[in-house]
Amino acid sequence: MNWNDLEAVWKHQELPAGACADVAMLKNAFESKRRQLAMALAVRDWAEASAGILVAAVYARIGWAIGRDAWPMVTAIIVILMVTVFFVRERIRSRRKRLGAHSPLLEKLNADIAELDHQRDLLLNLWRWYLGPITFAMAIFTLTLLRVAIIRLPPELWATLLQQPLIWALLIITGTGIGFLLWFAWVINRKAVQKRIEPRLEELRKLQRELIGSP
8 A cells, every 4th residue: 555645645736825825815726725635635545445455455365375374364454454444434424524616615614624634633643543554464464474484384494594694684674664664654644734734724714714704
């Protein structure tokens, strides 16, 4: 699954000006940015859901080829599918709350603020619902392959492999690389909150105050 898809939702949009944005410009660009956000979130959710199904299918195919010794992979597949279901639920939730183009501006504005608040919470808790479960599934998958290899490979072959510096180097590089990707995904999504979501929320709340006549 592509850990960068979440941050990519905001990547190709102009950085919001925040509280100093011009109200007239905010009002003129509101509908366009509203559609862009809705489309970007839909693409993200369906892309991640599709990726989850693909990863689960690959895990299942490998597990089937290995046989009964690969039974722990069932847990990894279930976890991946749970993350997939989360994205599908996000699509259903978003469609149910989506207002039509002819709805009053203030209602659409309130809906966008609520949606961005929700997206901010998701990105700030990325480990809890996304990175953590995926890491757990990958760990189960990897440990299952290792367990099967220990069971099925001759002991003398294992002794030979463990004496090879290249094997240890590959393990260290792979582990470090995965750790870096997880850290990077966490960092870029927190930056998306700081640089894009929170300033956009400031813009929308400024426009909201203007519409309801609050100081």
